[in-house]
């Protein structure tokens with residue numbers, strides 16, 4: 210222990226030096242102003258680099274070094290969260306990044322295949338102090354004695370799994386298991402599907418894979434960024450600490466509802482409506498909705514002129530409009546981009562009509578016509594006609610008519626406008642039944658739902674970008690630059706360590722005193738210095754370098770279309786469990802999802818060990834799984850707790866007391882109370898009134914001790930103890946009720962109590 214403490218302390222000392230050096234350089238750059246454009250660009254890159262470094266060195270403070278490998282021959286290797294090199298000794302590695310190929314034996318070496326490893330040591334630290342060591346000697350003799358054959362670092366793993374939960378997911382970098390390591394380090398190209406039952410570490414693996422890919426393909430991914438899609442805000446907050454603790458910040462985390470920049474999709478809707486919106490047929494519906502906005506009146510439209518040939522009225526014939534519409538449609542351009550073609554056709558026709566009108570002398574044949582009756586016909590040449598067309602394009606009535614016939618539309622206008630009108634729905638969605646159309650009908654005020662987002666994206670593809678959306682992008686980038694600048698200044702301030710020398714402190718303080726965030730943002734006018742993830746967040750058309758989808762079974766076909774557009778390279782990691790699908794539009798097989806995009810060219814990895822749920826609880830969940838599909842196999846639990854799940858009759862009056870008792874039982878840990886969605890309004894407040902530190906609502910703070918949730922909210926989460934209320938109602942609430950029950954039963958890491966309706 211003393212030896213390892215010496216080594217670990219030296220590593221922390223080196224980390225401090227690195228952090229101080231980066232902080233000092235950042236401060237110096239922040240203070241500089243002016244200079245040539247090249248000097249400015251270099252300065253901007255420097256600010257970005259040192260900002261990242263200071264943040265990264267701060268993030269790896271906890272558990273910097275956690276492992277050591279001793280080989281049959283050669284020096285030992287220390288494994289940690291980042292790589293640290295000895296500047297004095299020819300850059301010899303002092304600490305290996307866990308993602309480096311040389312670290313791999315730490316996760317995969319076994320007694321049967323030791324790969325030259327003699328001993329694997331887990332080093333446990335609290336703050337900067339070494340508090341324990343777990344050694345595994347990789348010889349076959351030792352392997353035979355192991356209780357759980359096949360586990361890597363068994364003692365460290367079991368202690369991590371039994372620890373109380375905090376409401377935030379932790380990284381598993383110290384105890385990644387061999388089957389998980391295989392997924393994490395799988396090549397980046399193509400679609401990798403990771404299917405695994407509850408608690409098999411799919412989410413953990415997906416996040417560590419993101420960190421691994423960013424490390425291994427740093428150059429490509431730092432320009433194209435990685436997108437991680439999760440099911441809801443609560444879940445994203447639950448996992449939000451994992452990547453920063455692995456010193457990776459270049460990732461965009463979002464829900465599907467976040468993927469249309471400029472729209473915050475938080476409106477609620479019935480699951481049945483979301484299901485209809487997720488169907489592939491919506492592509493047709495939207496295309497028809499666009500066509501429906503390209504109007505064709507039955508009667509001629511009178512157009513009263515105001516400046517050119519004042520008082521004259523032209524008549525726009527349906528046949529002319531039909532012809533213009535055909536020309537514009539046949540151009541193959543998107544709706545907004547085809548509008549100039551439509552305009553040109555109409556204006557040409559109107560100009561010809563006007564020329565004819567003013568060119569012909571109305572009194573030419575008038576026998577009574579005296580001197581005032583001009584006899585000659587006026588002839589217009591091409592230049593005159595062009596002038597007339599220019600003038601017509603300024604006429605308010607002409608413009609108004611064009612806007613009415615072929616309106617420039619934003620995706621928001623198209624989608625909200627469609628759902629706001631029975632007539633438009635009837636015109637565009639004839640492929641849906643009347644009941645289905647009724648589900649879509651709604652008031653335009655109130656914003657968008659997550660299921661609208663793929664429709665907005667589809668609409669944007671059909672409509673094409675107009676000037677307004679370009680301006681909106683510029684504005685979003687400007688805001689991102691200010692946020693970035695605030696972050697850089699915040700980090701510069703944060704780099705002042707408590708025992709830093711005065712000199713550093715003064716430099717940093719003076720830098721943050723003299724420059725404000727918007728001023729710093731102005732320096733980055735080109736937006737180039739924003740990280741790829743920041744630029745991607747503002748840009749609907751961003752093509753990500755890699756996309757990771759968690760709880761992927763819940764996504765609808767329309768959602769997949771959106772994601773595939775964001776990932777033209779089809780470099781994707783998709784994790785999920787088709788037995789846990791709760792959304793009506795979700796998937797029950799992976800083939801059907803990928804067939805349209807990559808046919809059969811996707812690879813499947815399966816995770817089969819459950820690290821979350823103890824065997825006693827899994828036995829109950831397995832019965833439900835057999836009801837969903839007898840062919841499905843539950844994952845094998847890695848541990849037993851000796852504590853059987855209990856069942857009791859639900860007495861609503863007693864429920865708060867039961868929750869209170871269970872909260873006391875879990876002590877420092879977390880308790881999740883899962884209730885049927887239909888009974889939330891009745892049970893939630895009753896529990897909240899009686900039990901302290903309870904959270905409920907749309908986005909509960911999971912760091913609080915007790916959370917009351919629906920199954921949908923609990924998906925992907927875990928608690929030390931779970932109380933499951935009225936399981937029959939959960940099953941009855943949805944056509945996928947058994948799947949929901951399976952999810953609810955597999956959220957506990959220690960204890961499960963079931964309260965059945967009386």
Ligand SMILES: Nc1ncnc2c1ncn2[C@@H]1O[C@H](COP(=O)(O)OP(=O)(O)OP(=O)(O)O)[C@@H](O)[C@H]1O
Nearest residue numbers: 381384385386407408409410411412413820821925
């Ligand atoms: N190798 C590991 N070392 C330590 N903890 C692990 C390991 N693998 C998984 N875990 C833990 O097991 C729990 C379940 O992991 P995770 O949430 O990633 O599973 P999941 O497969 O996504 O589950 P679900 O499908 O139910 O959402 C987490 O607490 C995770 O930290």
